[in-house]
Amino acid sequence: MSKRKKALFQLIVLSIIIGLISWHTVYWHISNMHTTIFEYIEAGKGYLTVLYYIGLIIVTGILLGILMGKILEVLGYQEKKAGNTAGGEK
């Protein structure tokens, strides 16, 4: 499998995962599950709320960051690292 095809495959998988996370977040917002989780704070189970919030944001951030990289790869954009070139100029 060529590098570009591999990136395309990873892009599709990542898109599906992000889509599922988005669907989950919207669904929990509509079904008031987020309210239930928010109420955990007053019920003394705030650690669950914090874990869910931080976990959701970190996972989304990481997946989106990788997804964007894959999009650039599929588009054929090549990164040049600043350390080996004049990229880090003042």
Added chain:
Amino acid sequence: MISFPIIPGVEISLLLLIFLGFAVGVIKGFVGVGGGFLVTPALIIIGLPANFAAGTSLMWVVGSSIIGSLRHRELGNIDLKLGVIIIVSAMGGIELGVRLLNMVRDMGVAEEVVLTVSIVILLSVGTYMLCEALKRKAELDRMVKGDEKLPPPAAGLTSLSQKLQSLNIPPMIHLTRAKITISLWLIIIIGFFTGVLAGLMGVGGGFIMVPSMVYLLGITSFVAVGTDMFQIIFSGCYGALRHAMSGNVEIFTAFVMVLASGVGVQLGALATKYARGVSMRFVLGIAIMFAVIGSILKLLFFILPVDTAWLSTSSLVITFGGAALVLVLILWLFTIGVSYRRGHHVPDWAVSLVARED
């Protein structure tokens, strides 16, 4: 419009939220600052209560910083060793800064002290940055006119950073990506001091951290941007955690904004490859000066005894006007940079802002 069961009576436009996430993402990706200074007031304006705006904006800062850091890592803009040392030393400073803040709050003068400190420091940093960037641009313009080759990376931008780098206080460490060798103690002191200011001023500290890394440590502008974004993940996480425990986070809003900033942060980070470091310092200097004007108006609002609600509104208008200008500048630099790379004609005065050899 979306409503929030945990905040009754509040409705926010989804499109506005998406646009906000994208726009602040572009600025964040290019300039490297956390973006909380823009997102918090923006969320207040579009209807979130202040405590939710602060907590939600920090949650967004964490997500968007992760996205930006992944891109800056690909671009080779993150010095991991420097980032880790700064995170550790800044944490101690932030704790001291928060204690100082609590102390002045107990004395009943928190807003006045925090705003005055912010104005003095940001005004000094912003003025220095703009003057230096203008001076550097004039030098580069002269080189462009004389058909000289523009200079490659050089260690030590200022005489102060050169002096600091020459101080031989063991242990000396070499920062591969930043391409400098410097005493560990100097990084710890700068990280700690920046942390104190960040804790006291109640912001992530990017406005102070990036200029400190450039002018005191002498590292290149975009490595400073990338490394700062990396360290913001951790300091932002700490703040977001505390806010989440206090019930100040509206997670759906934060999630939508993180999704929206995905593209914006990429665009901003990519723009760093099409612009010279002097452009970034120029743009950051402008953003800082707008933040200073906003803070001055806010300070006047607190200290003037008469009814001055318009000052508070003006402060928000200035903050957003500045953000819009910075956004347009970045997109313009990106467009000009791409045109220059493709060999298209760009105005002579703009060449020094985008001409790069890589």
